[in-house]
Amino acid sequence: MSVSTFRAALIVDGEYISAWQYWMLERLLASRSVVLVGVIFRQPDAFSCQRKMNTALLKVLQYFDGKLFKCPITARVPTNILPLLGDVTLCDAGSKRYQALLADQGLDVAIDLSGQAPLPELLSAAKYGIWRYFYGSPACLSDRYANIHEYADRRDEIISGVERCMAGQDSPECIFSATTSTDMASINRGVERTLWKMADFIPQRLHELALVGEADFFRNVRERIQPAANPIRHYASASPGLSMTLRILLRYPRNFLRKLYNALFRNEQWVLMTKTTANATDAGVQEHFHKWIPPRDRFWADPFVLEHAGEQYIFFEELVYARGIGHLACVRLNADGSHTEPVTILEKPYHLSYPFVFQHQGQYYLIPETAGNHTVEVYRCEEFPHRWVFEKNLMEGVEAYDATLLEHEGRWWMFASMRQHQSCSPSEALxxxxxxxxxxxxxxAHPQNPVVASAARARPAGRIFREAGNLYRPSQNCAGVYGRGLNVNLITQLDLQTYHEEMVSSYLPDGEHDMNGMHTLGIGMGVSVTDAVHVHRRLGILDRWMAKLT
Structure with missing residues (x-):
């Protein structure tokens, strides 16, 4: 496949940019899709006294947050851009060298990191316009305000993305958006996750444009960007005021009291649940289910159902708290809904979970989650269901979570949640x-990667299943907290150029039946198995009333 190369200009307001932006530029220069032909310097905007004061208060707050949670904001460390540029043309906006750059270089795209209004002459000169990042909703163009509104308002997700400014357009066009889970305790952790993840956005989208061409790229943009994903653009009001800073400060004592109460009066444990079901798309409904509660020294999660020789088996993760890492276990499901004693089937010195079992050419194979080993491993069954031997690594040097295979129209597809930086969450990009x-x-790799960039529905949550001729992909909802809930998504397009899905059902346990969360769905013959967070309440009915009040 031929790959286009784009001529790009970079707009900055000085020699120093944020560390995450520097990492973005490194990735861009290392790709085959972009040649950087010029860097344009602009004078920074002047701040009002009130804005300076608000910014100073926010810096103080984030400094103490970094000390309290041992999480300084490394993504915004000022980093000198000049050593990275080599012999790239440098010029000031409006200078003769700047005019020559626009006239002679034939720019395809301009990447603006300045956070200022677009330069009109650059809008006309760049074929694909000016691309720039936006942060939050209401959106702002400066990374210093990432996660401020979301944390203060207790929102579950932080919106960020890339927008394109074109000559003749009244407003920017959103070409990519993503969400990051808001950390309910630390504002800094949410900022770190968001900014380091954003370093991928522009390199990935320019790579997609180079691979699939202009027509398919902008068709994918229209299908991928939902109207609700376009943030409300009130840039002037996006910087925080004193009242918002005070709201943020009040979050800390509330978070501490909530954590203390949970530690004293609640204990959470992942358990398994089974139920009979005829409609797989409703398998996550929490009615008429039977709980399997493990011993209190461990949890069970990530169930997969497999039929063999007329019997149904459930493979799952078992984690003994004293050991600290998971291993894989299996039980046989009895006709009366009970199960045999769990038997360990695979154990390693690193964490194992998500036992994806599949059959190929009459042979059973198992792909566990082995992100801690930076591999995607596959095991072959020698004696069903208890003996599995290592076959090979399908991928190496990757941090891939919950790899899920699907055979579709003569090809095999692998879905996996991945992250490129250790500060990012592993659950927000499919x-x-x-x-x-x-x-x-x-x-x-699919050119649209990541094909889903949402904390609420990216990470795989079980085997992709077919019903009435349609493909459905279970996914996790990790917005606000890991394992918050479960979705079922209808796959509407899957080919070498395009992936698209639509969420058709969502399950968010809210404390009813003593459950607060779920994240994996296993479908068998007339039965479904899910995992859930079971809440052991030391105060009994009093704690249930407390939960309703709060």
Whole structure:
């Protein structure tokens, strides 16, 4: 496949940019999609006295947050851009060299990190316009205000993305948006997750444009960007005022009291639940279920159901708290809904979970989650269901979570949640790969990666299943807290150029039946198995009333 190369200009307001922006530029220069032909310097905007005061208060707050939670904001460390540029043309906006750059270089795209209004002459000169980042809703153009409104207002997700400014357009066009889970305790952790993740946005989208071409790229943009994902653009009001800073300060004692109460009077444990079901799309409904509660020294999660020789088996993760890492176990489901004693089937010195079992050419294989080993491993069954031997690594040097395979129209597809930076969450970006064989070591990345960029529905949550001729992908809702809930998504398009899905159902346990969360769905013959967070309440009915009041 031929790959286009774009001529790009970078707009900054000085020699120093944020560390996450520097990392973005490194990734951009290392790609085959972009050649940087010029860097344009602009004078920074002048701040009012009130805005300076608000910014200073926010810096103080974030400094103490960094000390309290041992999480300084490394993403915004000023980093000198000049050593990275080599012989790239440098010029000031409006200078003769700047005019020559616009006239002679044939720019395809301008990447604006200045946070200022677009330069009109640059809008006309760049074929694909000026691309710039936005932060939050209401949106702002400066990374110093990322996660401020979301944390103060107790929102579950932080919106961020890339927008394009074109000559003749009344307002910017959103070409990519993503959400990051808001950390309910620390404002800094949410900022770190958001900014380091944003370093991928522009390099990935320019790579997609280079691979699929202009027509398919902007068609994908229209399908991927939902109207609700476009943030309300009140840039002038996006900077925080004194009242918002005070609201943020009040979050800290409330968070401490909530954490103390939970530690004293509640204990949470992942358990399994089974129920009979005829409609797989409603399998997550929490009615008429039977709980399997493990011993209090461990939890059970990530169930997968497999039928073999007329019997149904459930594979799952078991984690003994004293050991601290998970291993894989299996039980046989009895006709009366009970199960046999769990038997450990795979144990490693690193964490194992999400036992994705599949059959290929009459042989059973198992792909566990082995992100801690930076591999995607596959095991072959030698004696069903208890003996599995290592076959090969499908991928190496990656941090992939919950790899899920699907055979569709003659190809094999791998869905996995991935992250590129350790500060980011592993649950917010779904990557898609394809190969002609499930045991291949040459998996090709989909040009739209990440095909889903949402804390509320990216991470896989079980086997993709077919019903009435349609494909449905279970996904986790990790907005606000890991394992908050479960979604079922209808896959509407899956090919080498485009992936699209629509959420058709969502399950968010809210304390009813003593459950606060779920994140995996297993579908069997007439039965579904899910995991859930079971709440052991030391205060009994008093705690239930307390939960309703708060």
């Amino acid at each position: 990557y898609l790969f394809h190969a002609d064989d499930p045991l291949s070591t040459e998996w090709q």
